[in-house]
Amino acid sequence: MSLTSVTGYFTPEDNEEVLGLLQKYGDGAMIVAGGSFVHGLDARDLLNGIEVLIDIRRLGLDKVTADSEGLDVGATVTFSELQKISEIRDSAAFGAVRDALNYPPTQIRNVATVGGNIAAACPYFDLPTALAAVGAIVKVQGRGGPREIGLQDFFAGLFENNLEDSEFVSGLYLPLPPPRSASAFIKFETNANDLAIVNVAVGVTLDESRVCQEARVVVGGGVAETPVRASSSESLMQSEELSDELMRQAGEAVQSDLQPMSDHRASAEYRTAIAKVLTERALQRAVARIQL
Amino acid sequence: MNTTVVGESILRPDAYEKVQGGKGFPVNVTLPRMLHAKLLRSPYPYARILNIDASAAEELTGVKAVLLPKDVPQKKYCPVYFVPTMAASMVQDMVVMSDTVRYAGQPVAAVAATTPEIAERALQLIDVEYEQLEAVFDPESAMREGAPRLHEDAENNIAVNPSFTFGDLEAGFEGADHIFEGTYKTQRAHTCYLEPRVCVVDSDINGRLTVHSSMQHMFGLREKLAFVLDIPESMVKVVKPPYIGGGFGGKLDIGYIEPIAALFSLKTGRPVRIEQTRYEDFITTTRNPIEVYLKTGVKSDGTFTARYALSTLDCGAHATHGAEVINVHGMFGILLNYRCANQTWEGRTVYTNNMIGGGYRGYGSPQGSFAVESQIDEICDELDLDPIEFRLKNAHQEGDPHPFNPEFTLSTYRFADCLKQAAERIGWTDRAAAKSSNGHKKRGIGFGCQPVWVSGCMGFPDIYEHSGAIIKLNSDGTADLSNATVDMGSGQITTLCQIAAEELGLAADKVRMTYADTDTVPFDAPSHASRVTYSAGNAVKAASAVVKKRLLEVAGDLLEASSEDLEVRDGVVYIKGSDKKISIPDVIKRAEGPFVVMTEEGPKPTTIKEKGTIIGVASMAPPSNPSPSSVEFVELEVDTDTGEVEILRVVFAHDIGKVINPMAAEGQVEGGFQQGMGYALMEEIQFDADSGACLTADFLDYKIPTAVEMPPSIESIFIESNEPTGPFGAKSLSEPCVSVPAPAIANAIYNAVGVRVRELPITPEKILAGLGKL
């Protein structure tokens, strides 16, 4: 059965058209690309008053360009397409993104887009957690022209982002981290087509003596309304040699940064316990990527 | 017994169509001028309807009719297909649409419109005024004094409370060296048939109904629909679907959709279609949760001296299958599986404001086997006894009277062989002692049994058990088989065609399952209770024998031989021990040809006694109810940091009598493990504690195993014991393979990490808690 509330579906070809439509329909409009989240929102009564969908896949935001500074990813690049990009497929630096993209089934990867996934501001998703661990920057287009906003600042709350009216996500920028950097992402799910019960992404930069120059530990899934930077865990590792024992302690430390919820999938205690385990394992995986 | 077709992995004839689109599913049925109906469902778990204003809905363009509780018959019935509607052992407490809502999701109004979208929009325009009542969601609370009474005649909300006693329980406990007690709980799970419940009902000017539905019992649907509408059964015709997209017992009762679609069709004069959404399916049918308390007495050597069990089944708002599930559970989940002179079982089917239940493969035995097989392992662990020896010591023996009905015997019974062969295959004697693995991933092996089961329902009070078939030979040497067995994916078509082909002496691809409806074929009980191979198979074999007898009579006439001296091989009739023969097409040409044939010498008469279509009918009850037997061993690994379980290997052994189709039989075991594993580790329909609303109404929230979670291999061992009363020696298969995984997995987890979980599903969280890490 179709979503009878949706009475208009537009496929604009330039920014002005998009802005015009956003202005015209206001809260009744939703920007989509793959549109793979719309029916799920509707089933949970979260499509409040959305009447029109604005499909931005004709705006030419489907390119990925790499330079010495980083990776520029257009908003409508699909998961499948991004998986094929060599920087994502092979690098240690963006390992977390590679890991996250591999989880959903084929049918989702072929359709879900990077921009759509971030704009949804869904804390159960995987990509936001992974992208936060690699310091991604969100590129936004709007009436006031283009701007950039750090990923962590992009999320405002459950299904809420910090876009202004008339703004939409036009892409992502992944800055290339220093040498001897790696990231990893692990998702804890019940079966292979699932939202995360907990997910964890880490990004680390080490020097030649394995001393941690920078660490990002991000926890997502059902732990908060937005992905959480586990600052206790991060500060424990800062400027320390990243030994097995320290990685284990970093996992332990994550627990104090979290206030997860209990729901029909898992209890808060369990989410916390898993976050600890995943953090340590993700760190191990990331560090192993640097050795390679 | 030498067979040429039976015993071969004949490819399924329906597979050809299914890989190219599958036109035959009931969900594809469309008729001219068909209307679409939708049901409005109550958001409240317990409420009285004070008023319904549907005027705005009625006025919406495209809406053709609206039905409210006041517009539908208020006759009470039991919706279960395989019993007579007013069977004394069941509870007749269901009404098509009631003024009293007893569970969240119960339909309170319906709209028929020209499109499903219009019908859906019309539902939103219906204004229902509810008076909410205090609801009760668990059986213990429901049985307490002062709990809200959900049905007039059910005191303490107990729908039925059967009990069975053998011997002297007290003496038995006195004679025990050790007594063990424990409570085991199982959850609400869904069959997850992928084709939704769907029907199209049409009516003619005389009010005669034609029904298409995704269901497991044609004649049951006819009987129930006629009853609900208060019309003669002959006014209802149910068309046999070529196949349906899964049932697993979840389509064994009349839903709301068939009566409502029928009423709409009679009202509008048009065909009416209703297809349930996946959310609606999740709240339509379920495996009942059962809490089992076991108290067991044993001698130090492991012999049972006394067994007591108390089972509490939550049937939700209406009893539906719950009055029968509790009996099957008590009998085949608990009491009958092992020998013990002193046993008492008490069961209670309890009303709550939860969703209603349905049938589901195993039908109460998975809930029982989980408890019994877990406890046996606990006993063995405590007393340092070998779990295989324990079971063998207490097992029934071949030749014993059947534990359920002493008029039958365990004519073939190879439980011991199942245990030994499966144990050897998995390497049971090499397994590590419990909890002895190292590292954070620990391995374990465990097993579970379904020692006694059924091949159909022969001998059970109030349950239909007879089958029929019509078989006709065609002039091209093929045969048409028509019967009322619904193929829901387990291979019923293939099995019955193979049995017919074997009996007739035809190649497998010469027998075709053809059209049927309730006007044209004899009664058949449903596709359930593991009965089709044994019960329907026997009837098909009998009908084939009638055809063969007639074929040999006519062929004998043509070959000038007695039919006793003839045999059929691969479509040709031979005089035994000679090369005088005649092909079946030639026999048919004669039998169906004109009486007088024009020849060169002029018209010549043939003989009258050859004339007529070669056709056979049978309608019969099966001769017995032989017990198959099965065991499953599971090897798995537990991640002690997360509690996750990975299944590594599965070995299943089953005393099957005779395998009709090995590939199909393996398929049943492999599919059964997916369901059993899901039941053991992840599946649970959950509800909001306050509102009773369903929290797991799609596959995102209700988890079933995908290809990724399944083990890399599932091995099947079939022990052929050649059951004398079965068609070519066959017994049944399909349900035990769903009952055994959960206890096997629970026991393997204990072997791996020493954590005993007595509540399903055994989630990683429960294991981690059991390890003391939460």
Added chain:
Amino acid sequence: MKKLITLEINGEQHELALEPSETLLQVLRDELGLVGAKRGCDSGGCGCCTVQVDGQAVYSCMQFAHALQGRTVKTIEGMSQNGELDPLQAAFIEEGAVQCGYCTCGMIMTADEFLATETEPDDQQIRHAIAGNLCRCTGYQKIVTAIKTASARR
């Protein structure tokens, strides 16, 4: 408001007037009678509706009709050529991978895309490829075997 959408389905051009809320699954089943794509959950959870759009396996129950302008769709009805079954279809039959058959067409469409780039997959890769297709009858074992068999033949 209905909009005229042109798209190619199994090699044939179609011009259809479609509502913005319609999905590709509805277009296939209700507008065109191509009933191979099936509704199992209408929410991208079961995979029974899987078809290919521009060569990629997608959940047709979640594809919006107006986004299909100019696209190429392949369904199970487009798998066999001149009455000859595709090796995947043949392998599903021969390996016993079809029981009730409701998941079958979706499985084949997913496997078809998978085998276009993976010529010698191992079991684990196959299982990962079909993770978005649920089956309740077979336990997936013979489906994995069938896909492997087909990969050797294609």
